[in-house]
Amino acid sequence: MSTTLTVPAAIGQALRPVLRLLGPVLDVPTTAEGRGGSPVVVCRASPAVVRRRVAASCAVYVAWDSRRGCRYVGSVCRQGPGAVGHRLAEHYAHRTAGLARRTSWCLLTVLPLSEGISLEGVRVAEGWTARLLNPADGSAHPRVDLTQTPAELVSRLVQQAQFTEVQYGTRRSCHRGLCSGPGVHSSRAAVPAAGRAQESVPVQAGDNRSPRGAATLQGLSTGSASSAQPGLL
Template identity: 55%
Template sequence: MSGGPIIPKAAFVSLLPALRLLRPILSVGEGDRRALSALTCRARPEVVRNRITARSAVYVAWDARIACRYVGSVHRAGTTAVADRLAEHYRHPREGRARAQSWALLTVLPLRADATVEPARSAEGWTARILSPLDGHAHPGVDIGVDPSALWDGAT
């Protein structure tokens, strides 16, 4: 998409280890900064709804200084899955307002169309482990003794 924000270099560099690790399950190339730019936008549900159509994805919220604030995943029917989940985050009774104020950009890592909920949750866990988000700590656990590529084989 032209005219949209370019993914900041700091965010792209931070994401590279996760992109390499998740390569077998992602529907975007690991080193494709242009594709990630199209999947990065202001962290506002209405903007995400108009730009992102992934039904299954890992998403990363960045603050204005490009620090990773949050990592989450979504696996739902419908092309507004990511935007709907973001709106839910902002409606959270205790943390919603702070999230809406501090989450400036959202990068979405869309998963393959045949992905199921289990690899989506595992991909979230690995991405959170790599990025160490400042907010949110209830990420799915990962077994660091198991090569993640084995999880993607046959998990879809």
């Protein structure tokens, strides 16, 4: 029997609000890449079949029974193309619930998520999916902020990552003495000034310190004025 299935009408209808909400964070392939351009992979709820059919490493998955009722909603974010199949095998191996799951879970619909999505984004996607589908099994789903959709969360995380990258790049430039801008002094520019201050230190008669030692003490007394303080977080 072929493992290629189409989404049953009842399941497709149940998933419709989920697809609308998660659309911006789903990995939607082109028709040429397979799945007919659909964001949903549907297959028998068998770990071996899922490993062959699902290559996503980050995804939300939904288990359905023979009556097309939603039994379980979960998510996975792991390295490797067999992540969803491996996770399903763990569900079936559960000491107390494994047998019931193997008996009642007939179909699995998998929603692959966009490449590069964060673990927090995956958890939010799972939380929203569980809230919309109300699965019969499992209750330890991530809590969601009702004012923040997965797309808004991902957008915020991307902005934070870009800001962090800019900040890191600025710190690295300042460390190399390449800072510029109002209130930022280059450490390279400060070196000649410090050198001039050291050269102008007079040596008093009878002073036991060597000229080099006196210059060093003078340099320490003025060092705080010449050291670069970028003031970055």
